[in-house]
Amino acid sequence: MAQAIQMHLNQALMRIPRRAESADRPTLAATYVAAGSFSAMINSADHQILFGRRGTGKTHALLHLQELVERTGDLAIHLDLRTIGSTGGLYANTALSAAQRGTQLLVDTLEAVHDRLFAYAVDGRSADQDALLRGLDALVSAATEVEVIGETEQEQTFGDAVERECSAELSVTPKGGARAAARQKTSATASSRRKRTGVEQHRVLFGPLSRAVQAVADGVRPARLWLLLDEWSSVPVDLQPFLADLLRRSVLPVRGVTVKIAAIEHRARFFVPLEDDYLGIEVGSDAASAVSLDDALVFDQSPEAAQAFFRELFASHVRPILASMLRTAVPGEFVDAAFHRGAFPELVRAAEGVPRDAINIAALAAQQARDGRITLAHVRRAARDWYLRDKQSVISRDDEADRVLGLLVDEVIGRRRSRTFLLPARDRPAAIDTLCDARLLHILRRGVVDPRRPGRLYDGYAIDYGCYVTLLGGAAADSAKHLPADVFTFDKAVLDLRRLGQFS
Numbered sequence: 001m002a003q004a005i006q007m008h009l010n011q012a013l014m015r016i017p018r019r020a021e022s023a024d025r026p027t028l029a030a031t032y033v034a035a036g037s038f039s040a041m042i043n044s045a046d047h048q049i050l051f052g053r054r055g056t057g058k059t060h061a062l063l064h065l066q067e068l069v070e071r072t073g074d075l076a077i078h079l080d081l082r083t084i085g086s087t088g089g090l091y092a093n094t095a096l097s098a099a100q101r102g103t104q105l106l107v108d109t110l111e112a113v114h115d116r117l118f119a120y121a122v123d124g125r126s127a128d129q130d131a132l133l134r135g136l137d138a139l140v141s142a143a144t145e146v147e148v149i150g151e152t153e154q155e156q157t158f159g160d161a162v163e164r165e166c167s168a169e170l171s172v173t174p175k176g177g178a179r180a181a182a183r184q185k186t187s188a189t190a191s192s193r194r195k196r197t198g199v200e201q202h203r204v205l206f207g208p209l210s211r212a213v214q215a216v217a218d219g220v221r222p223a224r225l226w227l228l229l230d231e232w233s234s235v236p237v238d239l240q241p242f243l244a245d246l247l248r249r250s251v252l253p254v255r256g257v258t259v260k261i262a263a264i265e266h267r268a269r270f271f272v273p274l275e276d277d278y279l280g281i282e283v284g285s286d287a288a289s290a291v292s293l294d295d296a297l298v299f300d301q302s303p304e305a306a307q308a309f310f311r312e313l314f315a316s317h318v319r320p321i322l323a324s325m326l327r328t329a330v331p332g333e334f335v336d337a338a339f340h341r342g343a344f345p346e347l348v349r350a351a352e353g354v355p356r357d358a359i360n361i362a363a364l365a366a367q368q369a370r371d372g373r374i375t376l377a378h379v380r381r382a383a384r385d386w387y388l389r390d391k392q393s394v395i396s397r398d399d400e401a402d403r404v405l406g407l408l409v410d411e412v413i414g415r416r417r418s419r420t421f422l423l424p425a426r427d428r429p430a431a432i433d434t435l436c437d438a439r440l441l442h443i444l445r446r447g448v449v450d451p452r453r454p455g456r457l458y459d460g461y462a463i464d465y466g467c468y469v470t471l472l473g474g475a476a477a478d479s480a481k482h483l484p485a486d487v488f489t490f491d492k493a494v495l496d497l498r499r500l501g502q503f504s
Contacts, residue, residue, distance in 0.1 A: 006372060009334070010338070010367070010370065012318040012321040013318065014367060015321050016363065025067055033316055038293065050260060050262045051290055052292065054437070054439065057355050059231075063078060066228060073223055075120060075224070077116045081234050083112075107144070114139055117139075127221065129219075131218060135217075138212035142208040142209040209246075226259075229261045245280050247281060248281050294443060298443075310348050311335050315335070318334055343375050347379050347383075350466070354439055363382075364381075366378075383466055391466060398431075401438070404429070404432070413467065420461065421463075421495040422448060422459070422490065426457070452490070
């Protein structure tokens with residue numbers, strides 16, 4: 001019986017959904033676990049940008065926020081920007097100008113928002129349906145303005161034809177009378193034609209659009225309209241400022257509307273300076289704040305907080321799964337029942353603060369354990385498999401990033417016997433951002449000040465667990481001498497990439 005229960009515990013780990021969109025909304029609400037005060041921070045009426053790498057739970061956070069605000073009677077529209085777009089790869093077509101592609105992106109986005117609001121209106125959930133529908137009509141008019149770009153030709157043709165026919169007839173009747181007749185006919189013609197040749201293009205007028213959005217917001221009152229834009233980084237980088245500028249000019253100033261944007265920090269461009277102005281959103285001014293899930297999930301200085309977070313994460317996810325599998329009571333402490341001593345802290349260390357990585361590593365470890373408890377060896381093998389399968393395979397297609405990672409591993413782990421290092425916060429190479437996106441590097445500390453040069457700021461990085469797990473061998477989890485150290489002292493941690501041969 002105990003063996004069967006253990007097998008069900010491992011199967012539950014393997015059945016945890018990897019992505020938030022694959023679960024229904026009640027499950028998402030029941031399984032959401034907030035790191036610290038993060039949930040309270042995003043549940044405010046301020047416009048915010050939510051940053052986080054892949055797998056940190058951005059979509060889950062937005063869907064959980066949608067559930068919360070709708071419970072209070074507000075209206076939340078969750079928009080996955082991966083699903084926005086025209087056919088034929090229009091956004092990636094470099095033959096068109098960025099302005100043309102950006103305008104089409106705005107039109108497509110507004111159309112998607114309109115469709116969601118229209119469904120809300122026809123369901124009869126609006127307090128003032130007529131006002132909302134009028135606002136939606138204005139939104140359509142503002143979003144579908146079309147102009148012809150090209151030459152205009154005007155052609156006029158005039159014709160004048162006059163026909164006169166005169167005839168006279170005189171006849172005498174038998175009674176001695178007379179009859180006369182005359183006829184005249186006149187006709188004239190004229191024509192005018194204007195010909196326009198060119199290409200029809202959409203244009204978005206921010207003034208009418210802003211008034212239309214305000215009319216929509218007034219139509220849903222007393223509810224508040226929450227616009228939750230997910231997968232921002234799926235939009236081409238050169239078009240993101242156009243969409244951001246639309247929000248700044250036509251949506252952010254509107255009363256009764258809150259905008260939340262989820263993006264990957266290194267793949268997002270919200271702001272482009274112009275000569276006398278700027279295009280996009282200025283974080284801290286137009287958008288009240290940027291919230292980082294990466295920072296909320298960094299537990300390098302508090303291993304206990306990290307373990308508590310992931311304990312709750314796994315328990316909340318497997319509880320509904322086990323309830324449908326086990327006829328007996330679900331174990332109160334799932335982690336203690338599923339993992340051997342020392343295995344779960346190692347799983348938390350391997351995840352490096354990324355929930356999706358933790359779930360995938362746990363699933364692979366459970367697959368290896370079968371009907372037994374998960375051991376330290378299972379976790380380490382699973383972490384290595386996940387590293388090779390998901391992370392290394394992706395980065396191997398980028399020769400430069402792959403080379404930089406090799407240099408870092410050789411220097412930091414091989415020579416310095418550490419897993420952490422410091423780099424200047426400004427002017428970091430693109431390869432470092434690529435490695436962070438792939439979760440092969442993890443930012444543990446931001447804005448570290450050099451006491452000898454207070455004007456210089458550094459960021460503290462850690463190399464991913466998968467890069468050095470094979471060096472641990474069979475070392476016990478509590479054997480600190482086998483684990484690379486976390487060192488952030490300036491005389492030992494600062495790394496000069498030029499000296500490593502990264503740049504000439």
